[in-house]
Amino acid sequence: MAQSDTVDRILDAAEELFADRGFSETSLRMITSKAKVNLAAVNYHFGSKNALIHAVFARFLTPFSATLESAFDDLEERCDGKPPTLNQTLWALTESAVRMPQRNEKGISIFMRLLGLAYTQSQGHLRKFLEQEYTESFSRFMRLLKEATPQLSSVDRYWRIQFMLGATAFTMSSSDALRDILQNKLGVETTVQEIAARLVPFLAAGMQAEDTVLIPPAGSNVSVA
Amino acid sequence: MAQSDTVDRILDAAEELFADRGFSETSLRMITSKAKVNLAAVNYHFGSKNALIHAVFARFLTPFSATLESAFDDLEERCDGKPPTLNQTLWALTESAVRMPQRNEKGISIFMRLLGLAYTQSQGHLRKFLEQEYTESFSRFMRLLKEATPQLSSVDRYWRIQFMLGATAFTMSSSDALRDILQNKLGVETTVQEIAARLVPFLAAGMQAEDTVLIPPAGSNVSVA
DNA sequence: GTCGATTTCAAACGTATGTTTCAAACAGAC
DNA sequence: GTCTGTTTGAAACATACGTTTGAAATCGAC
Numbered sequence: 001m002a003q004s005d006t007v008d009r010i011l012d013a014a015e016e017l018f019a020d021r022g023f024s025e026t027s028l029r030m031i032t033s034k035a036k037v038n039l040a041a042v043n044y045h046f047g048s049k050n051a052l053i054h055a056v057f058a059r060f061l062t063p064f065s066a067t068l069e070s071a072f073d074d075l076e077e078r079c080d081g082k083p084p085t086l087n088q089t090l091w092a093l094t095e096s097a098v099r100m101p102q103r104n105e106k107g108i109s110i111f112m113r114l115l116g117l118a119y120t121q122s123q124g125h126l127r128k129f130l131e132q133e134y135t136e137s138f139s140r141f142m143r144l145l146k147e148a149t150p151q152l153s154s155v156d157r158y159w160r161i162q163f164m165l166g167a168t169a170f171t172m173s174s175s176d177a178l179r180d181i182l183q184n185k186l187g188v189e190t191t192v193q194e195i196a197a198r199l200v201p202f203l204a205a206g207m208q209a210e211d212t213v214l215i216p217p218a219g220s221n222v223s224v225a
Numbered sequence: 226m227a228q229s230d231t232v233d234r235i236l237d238a239a240e241e242l243f244a245d246r247g248f249s250e251t252s253l254r255m256i257t258s259k260a261k262v263n264l265a266a267v268n269y270h271f272g273s274k275n276a277l278i279h280a281v282f283a284r285f286l287t288p289f290s291a292t293l294e295s296a297f298d299d300l301e302e303r304c305d306g307k308p309p310t311l312n313q314t315l316w317a318l319t320e321s322a323v324r325m326p327q328r329n330e331k332g333i334s335i336f337m338r339l340l341g342l343a344y345t346q347s348q349g350h351l352r353k354f355l356e357q358e359y360t361e362s363f364s365r366f367m368r369l370l371k372e373a374t375p376q377l378s379s380v381d382r383y384w385r386i387q388f389m390l391g392a393t394a395f396t397m398s399s400s401d402a403l404r405d406i407l408q409n410k411l412g413v414e415t416t417v418q419e420i421a422a423r424l425v426p427f428l429a430a431g432m433q434a435e436d437t438v439l440i441p442p443a444g445s446n447v448s449v450a
Numbered sequence: 451g452t453c454g455a456t457t458t459c460a461a462a463c464g465t466a467t468g469t470t471t472c473a474a475a476c477a478g479a480c
Numbered sequence: 481g482t483c484t485g486t487t488t489g490a491a492a493c494a495t496a497c498g499t500t501t502g503a504a505a506t507c508g509a510c
Contacts (some may be wrong), residue, residue, distance in 0.1 A: 006487080022346060024249040027467060038489055043469060045487090120345045120395070121247060159396075159423045166395025167431075168386040170345070198384045202431040206392075209430030231457080252497065263459050268499060270457090 004222065007045050009035040013105070016055050019113040023053060023121055054129045057118065060100070060111050061130070065137040068096040072140055083147035087204050094196040108192040112172030119169050144165045149207060171199065232270050234260040238327070244338040248278060248346055279354045282343065285336050286355070287323070292361040293321045297365055308372035312429050318366065319421040333417040337397030338390045344394045374432060396424065417422050 013035035017026040028049055032039045032223060046052040071092045075084045084092070118126055142161070147155055172195075238260035242251040253274055257264045271277040296317045309317070309433055327333060347351050367386070374382055397420075 022249070026249070028469090029467080038487095040467095040470080040490090041488070051470065069355040116345075120341075121250075156423065158419065160427055162396050163392040163424060163427045167392040170391025171384075171387050195384065198381065199388060200387045201434045202385055205434030206427040206431035207428045253499090254497080263457095264498095265460090265500080266458070274498065 006037050007036075009037055010042060010052070011056055011059055012044065013037075013069065014052055015059075015110055015114070017111040018056060018067075018117065020055070022117055022127075025125060028052075031120060050125050053123070053126060057114065057126070057130065058133070060114075061134060063136050064100055064111075067100060068093065068137050069140070071096045072144065075144075084144060086145070086148040086207055087200070089141070089144045089148050090200050090203060094200060098193055098196060109172065112192065116169035116172050119165065154206075160207050160209075163206060167203060167206075171195065177204055231260075231262050231266055235270065235277070238262075238279055238285055239321070240284075240335055240339070243278070243281060243342065244335040247342060248348055248351075253277075275350050278348070278351060282339065282351070282355065283358070285339075286359060289325055289336075290359050292325060293318065293362050294365070296321045297369065300369075303399065306419055309369060311373040311432055312425070313315055314366070314369045314373050315425050315428060319425055323418050323421060332444055334397070337394075337417065341394035341397045344390065377432075385434075386433050388431060392428060392431075393424060396420065 010031060014026070016029045017030055019036060020026075029039060030041050031052075032042060042049065042052055047057055055191060074090050075088055079088075097111070100108070100111070118130060145161060146157065149160075152160065172192075233258060239251070239256045242259060243253055245251075256277075257267060265273065267277055271280055278319070300313055300317050304313075322336070323333065343355060351443050370386060371382065373383075377385065394400060397417075416429070
């Protein structure tokens with residue numbers, strides 16, 4: 001078996017299974033049998049299941065954060081001085097994601113779903129790992145968002161960023177099975193690019209919504225100006 | 226021990242642990258020891274762990290869907306004939322959630338987080354259970370959304386609903402530990418009501434965003450072929 | 451108080467998990 | 481070909497899980 005073809009086979013299988021079923025619900029035996037590899041190979045090559053999870057993330061997150069950094073470089077250079085707009089920033093992000101060289105056709109959606117899981121499944125070790133490996137790109141994105149929405153208070157911006165992350169991670173992480181609940185026989189097959197193209201305007205509009213009203217409109221129970 | 230105080234103690238403990246750690250990551254032994262109850266009690270009173278999960282959801286979802294139905298009744302009556310607006314519909318939903326009688330101060334956020342988990346963790350049995358128990362309220366909400374956004378194509382509406390659900394479920398399901406990634410020392414304690422008050426305008430604005438552009442703005446920086 | 455049904459309890463069961471072991475197979479260098 | 485370090489393989493290990501068991505305790509009705 002070539003070099004450590006084994007390592008990649010494990011990563012491929014793990015990536016797909018994790019994306020399909022989550023971390024805790026995916027056993028090493030599922031992974032190794034899908035990868036047609038001996039069970040012990042995971043612990044031999046990675047050390048532990050948690051380390052394997054980290055490796056799966058690192059494999060796509062490291063090149064992605066590099067791509068993203070340079071996209072931000074380009075963007076800031078093009079805007080020289082003036083801060084990029086919200087749309088520009090969001091597009092830079094999604095473009096970087098979409099443009100990433102994919103291992104296969106499912107590449108991006110797996111990528112997105114894993115990110116959603118990382119955020120959603122409370123795996124302490126994963127959070128720590130991601131935090132200490134990729135804070136730089138993340139902080140930079142946050143800074144751009146801040147500069148692009150100077151009209152928002154810190155608190156508003158904070159929550160709206162949460163909402164954006166939520167809509168994104170969640171949409172991407174919702175399994176196919178899940179979509180059936182909504183999928184009212186539209187039956188349209190949609191690429192990740194198309195989803196992103198729909199998502200970005202939604203996010204931008206939400207992010208730039210009129211002032212948050214803390215008290216729901218008094219008069220009629222539920223009318224908002 | 227009174228009646229089946231045991232049942233409620235199990236439900237309380239399970240609810241909180243599930244919300245904190247997810248379903249697979251919470252063992253019956255954790256639940257029973259937190260509830261100060263014998264391990265076998267869960268299987269005795271509920272039959273299985275999955276049935277316990279269902280019971281946890283049913284305990285708050287059943288009264289909630291009733292509240293929601295009557296909120297929708299009120300709303301449609303008040304609008305007699307004309308379909309309620311998007312804002313009205315969204316407010317009716319969040320008001321119903323917020324107005325629910327809570328067992329404790331953490332009531333709503335646990336409720337929300339559980340909903341997020343239900344949507345996010347791919348537990349087939351849960352999805353089936355929720356689907357067959359609460360489709361009615363869900364479908365009605367969907368119908369109201371449809372009538373409130375006649376300008377949207379079915380496909381656009383479909384995706385934007387996904388985005389809304391995502392922002393909501395995800396925001397609510399993000400654990401406190403998680404928020405620290407973003408929480409740039411704002412240190413503000415926020416109630417669920419306040420979050421909802423911020424979320425609704427965000428969602429409404431996103432939902433009513435200008436036409437989805439499938440090709441990102443041409444002139445601008447990030448051009449796509 | 452007695453009886454019958456319900457509920458609790460400690461212990462065990464069977465199974466699945468992540469991990470370790472150690473011998474066999476293999477690789478490349480000499 | 482032989483030797484050395486690396487990788488694979490089958491099997492076992494220890495642990496944790498959900499579930500079951502059967503006897504003890506508890507309760508309500510008579």
